[in-house]
Amino acid sequence: MTNNKLAIIDIGSNTIRLVIYQYSTISGLKEVGNIKAVARLRNYINDDGIMDIKGIEILENLLISFKEMIEDYHVDSLRAVATASIRQSKNGHEIIDRMLETTGIRIELLSExxxxxxxxxxxxxxxxxxxxxxxxxxxxxxxxxxxxxxxxxxxxxxxxxxxxxxxxxxxxxxxxxxxxxxxxxxxxxxxxxxxxxxxxxxxxxxxxxxxxxxxxxxxxxxxxxxxxxxxxxxxxxxxxxxxxxxxxxxxxxxxxxxxxxxxxxxxxxxxxxxxxxxxxxxxxxxxxxxxxxxxEGLVMSSILLDYPDAFNKYDVFLTGAKYLASEFGKSEQQIVHHAKLAELLYEKLCSNGLWTFSEEEMSILKQGAKVFSIGEYLEQDAASQHTFYLLSNRSINGLNHKERVRLALLASYKNKEEFLSFLQPFESWFSKDEVQQLLKLGALLKIVYALDASKRGIVTNIEVDIDEEAEVLHMNVNCKGNPLAEEYQVNRQKKHFERVLKLDISVHFV
Missing domain, CATH: 3.30.420.150 (Exopolyphosphatase. Domain 2)
Known part of the structure; x- marks a missing residue:
């Protein structure tokens, strides 16, 4: 079903709409066409409960137009459904039979x-x-x-x-x-x-x-x-x-x-x-x-019959993040690796008493790790700006609007100044404590992303040790390959994290 196109014709009492979707196991479900017609079929049902010929002809002409569009889009499967207007018409089944005969479109009458x-x-x-x-x-x-x-x-x-x-x-x-x-x-x-x-x-x-x-x-x-x-x-x-x-x-x-x-x-x-x-x-x-x-309910339920893991109602963002990151060149392996590194480093900092562990904070951090710097796909030099724009200006399943902006701020983190410029239109949405939380988590994610600079997933473990007398945090990073790119990027980016921790950071790659 990879890249299959599925069409839904929704015959309602007020509007009739043709929506075309494309589903891929890699990039998920996307809407690729949406055509609406205001028909007001409910107005053509007379006092005897019969839909008159004018209403029937409006429906017929629209279905003929929709069929042409469906053919032009090369749709693989079509499902046409009717709701209250046809359900409440005493001649509803006659209308359905006529549409099949004149348009070739089989209408499914949905129950309440x-x-x-x-x-x-x-x-x-x-x-x-x-x-x-x-x-x-x-x-x-x-x-x-x-x-x-x-x-x-x-x-x-x-x-x-x-x-x-x-x-x-x-x-x-x-x-x-x-x-x-x-x-x-x-x-x-x-x-x-x-x-x-x-x-x-x-x-x-x-x-x-x-x-x-x-x-x-x-x-x-x-x-x-x-x-x-x-x-x-x-x-x-x-x-x-x-x-x-x-x-x-x-x-x-x-x-x-x-x-x-x-x-x-x-x-x-x-x-x-x-x-x-x-x-x-x-x-x-x-x-x-x-x-x-x-x-969407019709399409998603159909997809789940063939692909049981396509959507997860208990963790909506989990599958959404996978599809979103994939769309902008980030593999599922990278998503898992970055979330794992973020979780590991966060836990090490908490166990050393630098931060207080919070399940909610951990969840926010892992969300940001999964889509961090996806704007690189468009342009490396402006990755931060592209990342913020992409995430803040598109619907993300599983996140309300404040959570969406929070994710955009985290995933686009470059430095404090740019963070505050992105925050400015939404400043009233976040408390001072929330802003400070995002600044520290953003700086941590920047280090995590640097730890996979070569995009090979070579970091296998991180150990943290604090020299309180010298005010230095030692990070011992275990690798399964040459960490040339990772070492360079971490030493370039660690200054942001040092400001957050108020400690110097010394990184040792093994």
Whole structure:
């Protein structure tokens, strides 16, 4: 399945989307194409529950267009799935038969349970969140799951969505204060009938386009210094402030609002109220957004059938780091070796009383070791700048946004001055103690990277001894080959670590 291309057609109530993925056992899963069409199929279901011919023809024409794109991309396998719009149509099976006959595309009708499950599956395999309630609000239905310690506990599908709520409660494209209160009351009543949601005190994770727009709007109004919305976090107060803004703007003003897709301007109001109601019911301290949902869940579950080690929901960053480092020329052997050296040197320093051992600190250190200086792949002389940019400006599964910046600061460490320049836009995110921690761990990683200057993995052990009277730390480094490159680089770079330890360092290679 190396470098195979897999396509998903997701037929929803509001949008229909074609996403093409490529999977490699070396570089992991990547999205290589994403085409969206706003169809609003939910609007074409009449009072008798029948989707009319206009809605059917819209779907048919889109599938014909998508099929052409799939052929141009040379896709190896296709899975087309339909959710609430077809599920709620009494003529749904007739529509599926027609699509197979006219387009050659076989549509799989997902049950409510399957739709909820695959959304949960994507979240636990792409975020570090251990327990949460997920909500995927489409145009005609809303899927909710509850997972604890990464294991699914409960799930439910509710027969309302952003488009159906607009039709039920809004007279116009702009939500009024009265309509806002009615939608919130309706949502609270729906959630109150689900006993397992009550006061869980865990995050709510939003999946899908509506949640994505909430995250983007919040980032826009805060002038957020980071790109991407996967694993972005918001507070309940953020929702209250955004909701107030939404009800104060006209439809034309909403379409121009930064962070809000113009095709969702008329339905974002109901979405925000449903999310706020769910947070209150769950007793959630924060709202998280997951860019990965139903489509990723379908693809990842399929890949895992053939490659059981492709993804690890219990240590999401572990597999993500392997794929990320591989993309920028770092082998799995190097990743393991650098993490092992970092762990070894850290433990030696702690056992000699220089530092106090911390499992959390060790975990942070090993994360940085796995992707240290990956920017070398682009340019040796500007490796630090490239490393920081690459890591801080891309989504990294298993890391929230603060953790992502922390990793970028660690892995790009060159010297204190450059570290502080990278930190400047994010200074308020870190306490003084956290900054000092990153400075010392960054200096340690710089030494570790120098200990593999020839990229041959020749260092087998490190012993540390402190001469307190002379204020010198002796490092005895055992090697299984000539350490010419390592010796040169360590003696060049050790000054940064000497400043952190407030000791001279004498390195002896054996």
């Amino acid at each position: 349970e399957e739709e909820a499950y695959f959304g949960y599956f994507a979240v636990v395999h792409t975020t570090s969140t251990q327990s949460a309630v997920t909500i995927d609000m489409g145009g005609g239905s809303t899927e909710i799951t509850y997972f604890k310690n990464k294991e699914l506990q409960q799930s439910i599908s509710l027969p309302f969505g952003s488009v159906s709520l607009k039709h039920q409660f809004m007279k116009d494209n702009t939500m009024t204060h009265k309509e806002r209160n009615h939608i919130y009351t309706f949502a609270i009543e729906q959630f109150a009938a689900i006993p397992w949601l009550e006061n869980l005190d865990i995050p709510v994770v939003g999946i899908g386009g509506s949640a994505r727009n909430m995250a983007k709007m919040d980032q826009s109004r805060k002038k957020y210094p980071l790109t991407g919305v996967h694993q972005y976090r918001m507070s309940k107060q953020d929702f209250i402030e955004i909701n107030s803004e939404l009800t104060s703007l006209s439809y034309s003003e909403l379409k121009k609002l930064d962070g809000l897709s113009s095709d969702r301007a008329d339905i974002i109001g109901p979405v925000a109220e449903v999310f706020r109601a769910l947070m209150n019911r769950v007793g959630s301290p924060k709202f998280q957004f997951s860019r990965k949902g139903l489509r």
